[in-house]
Amino acid sequence: MNPPSSVLIAGASAAGLGTAESLRRKGYRGKITVLGAEPHAPYDRPPLSKQVLAGAWEPERALLRPRDALDALDAAFLLGDPAVALDAAARTVRTASGRALAADAVVIATGARPRTLPGEDGLAGGSVHTLRSLGDAAALREDLLTATRAVVVGDGVLGAEIAATARTMGVDVTLAGPQPAPMAAQFGTRVAELLAAVHAEQGVTLRLGTAACGLTGHGGRGSGVRLADGEVLPADVAVIAVGAAPETGWLTGSGLTLDNGVVCDAHCRAADGIYAVGDVARWHHAGIGALLRLENRTNAVEQAAAVAGNILGEEKPYTPVPYFWTDQFDAKIHVHGQPSPDAEVAVVEGAVEDRRFVAQYRRRGRITGVLGWNMPKQTRLHRQALLAEPPAAALAAGA
Template identity: 35%
Template structure:
């Protein structure tokens, strides 16, 4: 009987094994995860879980009993340290080698950390990526304390929002000229800068970290403009990198992640990849997406292809971020946009519509779920209504889907 092995027990890995069973695969399935808990949701870690509004058990994608009921061998606290594609064997740390017939890599991504020579190895310096990170950070969130958040991307902004809601004094530094510069237009940056300032966050743009101060634990920070801050702890949110070292060490081709074809195949026979760790063909280029939606959709496509169905992966990018009482929803990819149009909604809702020439390519919606859904569907359908029509308050937005 065939044995399918999946390395990486996150959203993609859990989705892949569930899809294998849903598609009728009756062979052996093993899911390997380095963490000691079943696969769980990561987005709530930096939001509801850190705020104490969600218990750990509610994070789990499925109860542990689901894996037994569906005959999936879930091996938690187990680390894969090598792959031999020719022998079709996975090497596990401290355990017997594990043979496979088909192997899927859903290893996700790792947070970028501060170098030790600028204080990154001091105590009370935290990243925010997994459950262990959240559990370590939670006791620091005491009203009146001072936190420095390094990085003005979504992770940094979400951490700043949680700390501000908890009553901490929050300073956020972003070395780029504006927050969200890598991922959003200036109007979206303006919206979130004002949102955070309104909650008391000291947002400093165009200034980075020179070094952290302290002997064993961090006590302060020197910024690149010479400013020194007293801080009680630091949260680092300076991006993530694909967890591709296992593939690289096995000689599997990597290109900003584990390189796959349109079906999720890697350069090694019988080895596949999906989720944050995988780069794949997209509209004449190659991309890697860091999102729950991509993790689920690509993993399910790869599961079908491991069963021989030959289904090309059709990525339909979407993302979200929760900050204070604002839900940001993003549809599409704004790469290469040359103009952005602002649509005002009801009750303070607003959406930003990205165009490349006359083509609608993405939408950012702040507390505007209705226009987000319409924009996302328009992009997926390949429809690009003129921007003056989109932003006109008199436009029947749903009618644009039928035009």
């Protein structure tokens, strides 16, 4: 198979940049074009809810590469011009400015967009925020610096991280969400309750177990969050972190299969010469025998390398062991595999009461996940037990 003479990457994200870099590392010398919706050069998203929001980092520090490293890629970066349509048969992307960009191979790396709550649009210019971009982080930080009360809606990883950061900034923070404890769906009850205790000890008010159903406002500014039971949580600042939807609206009519992402085969191929990578990709994981979509930095980089190889003819299925991490207050949590709330949890090193431990998650006698709390090195070692399981059986058990 001859390599394509040109590759167009729609999305200047970590996944998009990673695809370009992987192509060059693998010896590709053809034309690479990277199309970005934002005016910024590619940057890292995990620090936005932590170091950038807290002010520990200047926004420029979140950039993934310095200018000279981007120049060394010999790729054309077309920034501030989002993709608006794709003709998959012609492998041509049309942009908001009217460009028509054609290539032998197209990589979709447009990521995801934050979900919103009813009433949010009418308060877009006020004190209601989502957090996805550098601009979002700057705007939220500016409001938090003068806020007294903040409500974070969303008890997943992003919401919990934002709540922790806002609290360290001295803001009175309430974390609201439908789960019994933060990140219960990812960690299960035992670990999630420990995380809830950490937040409570640091002064975060937990209003969990009831979903938020909308926002209240006055004069174009948000004034509170309305819960499903009718209670209104007053807030100077409201942050909505209720998940993200894959950015696929621009692909309507493209001929691709769109279902909670761009549906791809085991090689992350959505159609002949069309690939998807990162948060937007929902691909067939041969290990679990099902479609999978992951929203995290590690997957973006690993999938980018796999897609680059498959563009160049390697034809290898992408079968990662999922991994993510989160930092909240003094808790550094690393997760490998697919822990689930109904799994059996056993501490295999350290002690929960010391808040330094490694836990294994098992279903039907098989290890499906490994979680480490303030023990990153030991967690990596215990990951080997997860890798030793037959991939299909181990991951399917956690699916």
